[in-house]
Amino acid sequence: xxxxxxxxxxxxxxxxxxxxxxxxxxxxxxxxxxxxxxxxxxxxxxxxxxxxxxxxxxxxxxxxxxxxxxxxxxxxxxxxxxxxxxxxxxxxxxxxxxxxxxxxxxxxxxxxxxxx
Amino acid sequence: xxxxxxxxxxxxxxxxxxxxxxxxxxxxxxxxxxxxxxxxxxxxxxxxxxxxxxxxxxxxxxxxxxxxxxxxxxxxxxxxxxxxxxxxxxxxxxxxxxxxxxxxxxxxxxxxxx
Numbered sequence: 088x089x090x091x092x093x094x095x096x097x098x099x100x101x102x103x104x105x106x107x108x109x110x111x112x113x114x115x116x117x118x119x120x121x122x123x124x125x126x127x128x129x130x131x132x133x134x135x136x137x138x139x140x141x142x143x144x145x146x147x148x149x150x151x152x153x154x155x156x157x158x159x160x161x162x163x164x165x166x167x168x169x170x171x172x173x174x175x176x177x178x179x180x181x182x183x184x185x186x187x188x189x190x191x192x193x194x195x196x197x198x199x200x201x202x203x
Numbered sequence: 204x205x206x207x208x209x210x211x212x213x214x215x216x217x218x219x220x221x222x223x224x225x226x227x228x229x230x231x232x233x234x235x236x237x238x239x240x241x242x243x244x245x246x247x248x249x250x251x252x253x254x255x256x257x258x259x260x261x262x263x264x265x266x267x268x269x270x271x272x273x274x275x276x277x278x279x280x281x282x283x284x285x286x287x288x289x290x291x292x293x294x295x296x297x298x299x300x301x302x303x304x305x306x307x308x309x310x311x312x313x314x315x316x317x
Contacts, residue, residue: 091246120304129207130293130307143304178247180305192305194239194247 089113091195093179099201105167108198112161112181118142119162120182120192121154125175133177136162169202176200205230205296209308217316222266222281224311226294229275236277237295237305238268247293253277264288289315 092111100106112119121133133152134144138159147154151170156162166173176199180192210225228234238250251262258270268279277294294308 122305122307129309132304132306135304146304180247191237191249191252193249196244196246 091179091181091193093177093195093198095198096196097199097201099203100169101203102171103168105165106169106200108164108166108177108200110162110164110179110195112179113183113193116181116183116193117159118182118192119156120180121162121164122178122180123175124178124197125172130178133164166200169200171202174200174202205232205234205298205306207294207296207306207308209292209294209311211311212309213312213314215314215316216284218286219283222279222284222288222313224279224292224294224313226277226279226308227275228277228294228296230296230298232298235297236268236270237297238262238266238277238279239293239295240290241293241310242290250279250292284313284315286315286317289313 094109098106117138119136122130124130132146134147134154135142136156139156153165176197178194178197180194182192206229208227236253239247240250241247250266251260253260253270261267266281268277270277291310291312293310295305297303297305
């Protein structure tokens with residue numbers, strides 16, 4: 088079974104440009120999460136989808152970030168316009184309902200975003 | 204509210220010696236606790252989880268952790284380190300119900316020397 092995949096693995100852009108990150112969850116996983124790790128800091132929650140609906144987006148830093156999950160399959164996270172402080176590693180995770188309430192999330196390898 | 208403190212940013216051990224990675228948590232409700240590991244250029248992999256059952260939890264690759272409510276700790280141990288254990292380890296807390304989000308510690312880098 089394929090794990091969570093993320094594309095691209097690395098992205099280097101200039102301040103003011105737009106970048107779109109993609110996450111493909113494990114097939115059949117309704118829950119999809121985005122997290123971010125800024126250098127030197129802990130991994131922090133951004134938002135949570137259940138199927139195509141945003142369940143919790145309390146961690147989104149500002150309105151330059153837009154996440155979508157059309158059709159409840161893959162998800163995209165767009166940053167527009169990118170700022171220097173957006174640099175970091177963006178992780179995606181997915182989980183399946185029916186895990187007895189235990190929130191076991193499966194993570195992708197992350198996308199390393201560098202804004203110059 | 205919940206939070207996690209990993210007491211060491213780096214831990215260095217020699218191959219074959221015991222490993223201890225320390226974690227303290229704070230949670231206003233019944234927690235689930237996890238340890239994840241990240242090897243270079245890889246995704247986060249679940250090592251083990253505590254979900255209000257047995258307080259001593261065994262995970263993959265010989266790791267185990269003990270939930271101590273009185274000390275609000277969930278330290279990760281392994282009797283004998285292997286070179287392949289060199290990685291970054293994350294202690295994580297979550298609410299023990301539903302699909303709540305994960306709160307991470309800052310990570311501990313484990314260095315293993317021959």
